[in-house]
Amino acid sequence: MRFDKVVYLRYMPLTAKVYSDFYMGEADLAGLKVEYWDLTSIFFEDNHGMEDSSYLAKVRKFTNYTELEFALKNEELLSKTLFISIMTFEGRISKLYQLLTKYNCILSVFGRNMFPLPSPPKSLLGTLGRIKIATVLNYFRFKRVLKLMKNGKIKKYDIVFQGGEQGWKGIGRVDFESIKDAEIVKVNSDDYDTYLMLKNEMGEKTDQYILFLDEYLPLHPDTVLFNIKNVKVEDYYPELNSYFDRVEKQYGLPVVIAAHPKAIRYKTEDFFNGRKVVFNETAQLTNNAFFVLAHDSTSINYPIASGKKLHFITSKNILNGIGQVHRNVVHFSDYLGCNYQFMNIDEKVNLVDELPIKNYEKYKYSFQTSPETEDKLSSKIFIDFLLK
Known part of the structure; x- marks a missing residue:
């Protein structure tokens, strides 16, 4: 060999x-x-x-x-x-x-x-x-x-x-x-392979909830190791939860958290006001989501592969604290033909009406497979x- x-x-x-x-x-x-x-x-x-x-x-x-x-x-x-x-x-x-x-x-x-x-x-x-x-x-x-x-x-x-x-x-x-x-x-x-392995086991899509692709933004260890500027815990989570409250009221569906693998504090502390937090099941969770919320998580691969609508979110704190994440949010939404909004502004979710299939296909062969x-x-x- x-x-x-x-x-x-x-x-x-x-x-x-x-x-x-x-x-x-x-x-x-x-x-x-x-x-x-x-x-x-x-x-x-x-x-x-x-x-x-x-x-x-x-x-x-x-x-x-x-x-x-x-x-x-x-x-x-x-x-x-x-x-x-x-x-x-x-x-x-x-x-x-x-x-x-x-x-x-x-x-x-x-x-x-x-x-x-x-x-x-x-x-x-x-x-x-x-x-x-x-x-x-x-x-x-x-x-x-x-x-x-x-x-x-x-x-x-x-x-x-x-x-x-x-x-x-x-x-x-x-x-x-x-x-x-x-x-x-x-x-x-990686995510496309996970999708391939699970796609025949996922069953019928049921649209039971709205999924958030967590990035552990204020607490991710890489930001300490590489001295990366970040948002504050006391700013980020209250703002995020307030946004989730409005989303749940608008759609009548709960928001479920697909936890980042390194989010170890989620296992002992409640950062999401009692919302369901799930580890290591993002691909499966995506299958039954009505639509998916994200900043710039690599896990957007799952909704793109599964054909789920994506909605990107940012905030003034993210813009000022970690500008690269904000720029990614704006660019991803444009590239994929999706919408984005500031979660700190009280307005309805402007989710796209139709799935942008051509944009998803372009992304698939450029970055997934x-x-x-x-x-x-x-x-x-x-x-x-x-x-x-």
């Missing part, structure tokens, strides 16, 4: 979702050696209480680059080992990728779960508003990465697992030129590729 071993590289602890989304269990069952190399301590001082499901796979935790290089030196057969980076391609990965290049590791990445992103603000004020010291430092780190790549000190990806025509943009700060020579393996987005893979599970494509 082509590879005997798969090593996953990431600067966060292993989670159940990552274990599932990157087919670690399937690779193990196929007879491949599977390891997860946890680099959290190299990149961050604290993981801020993130989930650590290291029991799911063979996990090796590294605290410095010396340990990491020792591990690379002692790999028995690097030519039969596939390294999969589960990290955004940007400035902070420079030293790691230099090591992988030094030992001529076969490096791959998944380019999928991408969105139709809006252009950044063109005004000087908008640009200055996004500038932070960490952003400036990472900019110069990334310029160095590009220089090292040009000089051959950092290798380009050997293999790209790509979901949709535009999926490669999800790799990070790369242009097509930097991956055009890679071996492209067409796969699907391809004609070659729309009826195939990515897990099978991935394992077949490793074993061929």
Whole structure:
């Protein structure tokens, strides 16, 4: 077979979702050696209480680059080992990728779960508003990465697992030129695969409630790890619940919360005034929703695949606190032919009358799947590729 071993590289602890989304269990069952190399301590001082499901796979935790290089030196057969980076391609990965290049590791990445992103603000004020010291430092780190790549000190990806025509943009700060020579393996987005697995089990649609795709906006651990500006808990949830009250009154249906996987505080605290909060069932919940509410969640893949109306929401607090989310809301609604509204303004929901089918189809093949893979599970494509 082509590879005997798969090593996953990431600067966060292993989670159940990552274990599932990157087919670690399937690779193990196929007879491949599977390891997860946890680099959290190299990149961050604290993981801020993130989930650590290291029991799911063979996990090796590294605290410095010396340990990491020792591990690379002692790999028995690097030519039969596939390294999969589960990290955004940007400035902070420079030293790691230099090591992988030094030992001529076969490096791959998944380019999928991408969105139709809006252009950044063109005004000087908008640009200055996004500038932070960490952003400036990472900019110069990334310029160095590009220089090292040009000089051959950092290798380009050997293999790209790509979901949709535009999926490669999800790799990070790369242009097509930097991956055009890679071996492209067409796969699907995570959510589209989940839809495929469940679509024959979902049964008849019943339109029993309105579904909200939660993003754990004020509390998401990534905002702490990457120093991302956010909204305040005391502003966000009261505003959101007030909006849900108006929606429920207008439609006579309850709002159900499809919880973000990292929303651990939802399990012990009530943030939604007693509303039903459900984990890990977003695809199934979408099937029986009358329509779906969202900011800019990746889970919009489910209503698009299932043919459900989407309605996007933002607020003045989101606009002022996390402007990128607001810009995504506006852009998504335009791209998909849906509507959006400010949830802090007391007005009726202006849900679209008809499902924008052509827009949904365009999104499907740009960001979710391809004609070659729309009826195939990515897990099978991935394992077949490793074993061929």
